[in-house]
Amino acid sequence: MGNRAKAALLLEEGYRKILEAFEIMGYPVKTDDNFTETSGRAARAMLEAVRPTAEIQEELDQMLGRTFSARYDEMVISKHNVSFGMCPHHLLPVIYRISIAYLPGQRVLGISKLSRLVHLLARRPVLQEDLTQELATLLFERLETRGSAAYVEGLHLCMASRGIEAHEARVVTSAVRGVFRDQPATRQEFLDLVTAPQLNLL
Ligand SMILES: [Zn+2]
Known part of the structure; x- marks a missing residue:
C-alpha cells in the first residue's frame, strides 16, 4: 500500500x-x-x-526541469495568487495571498508555473514564515536567478475563528534574496507592485 x-x-x-x-x-x-x-x-x-511530501517533490522537480532561455532581464512577477494551506499549530486552514518575483539569470520559468509553484508549496502543514522563505530560496537557488522575493499575506482561521479582536487578523511575511536583498530600490519596486491597490481587470 x-x-x-x-x-x-x-x-x-x-x-x-x-x-x-x-x-x-x-x-x-x-x-x-x-x-x-x-x-x-x-x-x-x-x-x-495537505499533500504527501514525495508527491510535492516530484512535481516540483518536473516543474523546475522545464525552463526556457531568458530573453529578458526584467523582473518577472506573479501577483496575488490565492492559495490554501494549513497551520501546523492547530491544523486549521490558512487562506494565503501570495506574490513572488525574480530577476532572471539564464533561464525562466513559464509564467503559469509560478502560480502552480505557489499552490504546490502552500498545501503543507508549514508555518507561513517558512513557506515564505522556501519560496524565495527556491526561486533564487534552484532557478539560479539573480534575485527573488516572496510576499505572503495569510488569513489564519485559527486566529480569525477565535477571539473577537483577531477577526481581521492578517499575517504578513516577506523574504528577499540576491538583488532584491542588496538593492533597496528593487525590493521597493516589488513591494510597491504587490501592495498597490488592485484595479479589477475582469
Ligand atoms: Zn494556527
Whole structure:
C-alpha cells in the first residue's frame, strides 16, 4: 500500500474519533445522515489540503526541469495568487495571498508555473514564515536567478475563528534574496507592485 493510501486510512480513523467526540458533545452523529460518510469525505478533503511530501517533490522537480532561455532581464512577477494551506499549530486552514518575483539569470520559468509553484508549496502543514522563505530560496537557488522575493499575506482561521479582536487578523511575511536583498530600490519596486491597490481587470 502506498503512503497516500496509508495516510487516507489513518485520517479516516482519526475523523471517526473526532465524530465520537462530537457525539459526546451532544451532536446527532449517529442519527443525522449528513454524518454518514463524513469520516471518509473529511479524510479525502484533508489529503487535498495537505499533500504527501514525495508527491510535492516530484512535481516540483518536473516543474523546475522545464525552463526556457531568458530573453529578458526584467523582473518577472506573479501577483496575488490565492492559495490554501494549513497551520501546523492547530491544523486549521490558512487562506494565503501570495506574490513572488525574480530577476532572471539564464533561464525562466513559464509564467503559469509560478502560480502552480505557489499552490504546490502552500498545501503543507508549514508555518507561513517558512513557506515564505522556501519560496524565495527556491526561486533564487534552484532557478539560479539573480534575485527573488516572496510576499505572503495569510488569513489564519485559527486566529480569525477565535477571539473577537483577531477577526481581521492578517499575517504578513516577506523574504528577499540576491538583488532584491542588496538593492533597496528593487525590493521597493516589488513591494510597491504587490501592495498597490488592485484595479479589477475582469
Ligand atoms: Zn494556527
